[in-house]
Amino acid sequence: MSTSIDHARHTPYSDPGRHAERLAAVPADPAALSAVARNVIVHYLASGAELPVATRGDINARWLEHLLTLDQARHPAPLAKRRRLVDRVQGCCRDHTLFSVGVLRSHGVAARSRVGFAGYFIDGWHHDHVIVEAWIDGRWRRFDSEIEHPRATIPNPLDIGHCDLDTPGFVTAAQVWAGYRRGGVDPETYGVGPDVPVFRGARFVFDQVIYEIAHRFGDELLLWDAWGRIGEPGSPVTEEDAVWMDEIARLLLASDRGDADAERALLERYRADPGLHPGPSVLQASPFGDPTIEVDLASR
Template identity: 55%
Template sequence: MRETSAVAVIDHATHTAYSDPGRFAALLEAVPSELDALSTVVRNVIVHYRASDHVLPADTVRDIHSRWVARSLELDQQRHPAQLAETREPTTKVQGCCRDHTLLSVAILRQHGIPARSRIGFADYFADGWHHDHVVPEVWTGDRWLRFDPEVAAPTPLLVDPRDILAGKGFHTAAEVWRGHRAGTLDAETYGVDPSLPVARGAWMVRNYVVLEVAHRFGDELLLWDNWGTMSGRGSGDQDADLIDEVADLLVAADNGDLAAEQRLLELYRADGRLHPGDEVLRVDLPEQELVPDSLIRAPEPVSRRPCSR
């Protein structure tokens, strides 16, 4: 799967500032690029901070703000100075979420010279009748983008093959959901973090995730609780709706192979401050739920932005 020529307007085989492992590159090179093995390692390093079967320590919950792969690997190596495949106890793993499982997967693939990217959307294979906000990786196989979920170890009744999630079969991009909401063909109130959290669902969240989706597509793989530009809170689902409509349409067209649409999307993203973050975002400081400024330029160590090894 060592294909480096993906159908895209940017090079997804090259590390971003977020996926660059820095001084931990050798750790990623030691991980196989085969998806089952890779996913096992990713689950071994990252534990979901609120969806684990274990009671996780409160003093490591702020691991979830580790926006750089290099920082997550630094935390891991402080606790386990060993190869990433060596078993970690769940309570000592780096706490994170689907975004962190995905970014580590993408970083491993890029380190092997394989184009990979993260996708923001909603999954309906965790619970009947509910669409959980979710992030999954895509890898270029040489002829298509293959979507997979490293968090899911084996097939389930709702997810036939976690290593090959077909378009429209269990995972729906934020752009697709927004378009469905605007067309009146779906209920946005069934899309969100969890059915028990009415404050984190609905049209406002879907529109924010469209902005996140375009950011991740073009290498700004930000946290799910980062806020910038046109992002807003509950009750503001129609803010800049025309802009979100255009972005969603371009994302869907780009997914269908329209490179002109993807180029237009990239130009729009880079030019419009409502879409593109500057040097600072407002981050929700979980678990306190307070908005705090957070810099996007303070990497944990110098970031090379170099191409991955081939």
């Protein structure tokens, strides 16, 4: 079994399947592909528009091929051709990122999704967020394909520098967990939103680190899927789980610093530990409050 991941190759989640030609026609340039991602996908909560109830199930399109099938059923046209906002595929940051990663991999560019928190939407709050990380010009470059225009807190969405916890940029879930365990982070300011009391805090950050490692190694699952040691929202994190997570976060942070040994150890740990790696199925919850269901990951 390989001890590394080729991020230029499609995963089952980013594979466009029957839509390969459509996706390959999208340029690999971050600005261009981000514009197309926003044209195809609309955030199910943050668009400012009243989106159709009939298409809200779009948000569970975990496979890029499925997402593109939804789009093409409504718009059998090139992906760059303008879609009306209300007719776009409903999704979130994970989907904008998966689309962008899919485009880049279709062009042979190494790319992966990074899971963490963005401090550039609301002052003093850190939203759970997913952005793109691609190997461009000899470095891992991060960009947010969901954001169209620069703002004071993110002057260049197409090249987001690696930030520390005191900067209102993007930080990984592992950074936040490590900061929390050092006593320098209030986890109650990290979550879905300041008006959502349950989906925040230490449990939420803990679960996000599991999402982070899964996405890093090609299991780009939905942000409301559960498996392994992902816990009930709002539940306490045991000291045993916290110590277990400390080592995972340490390996993630070392890997981001370019430690190849840590990256190999992290991948081996991910593959071997059922607390980290999803099995043949996951539990899919719903941001709309629909019943939780078990989803067979082999039934693409």
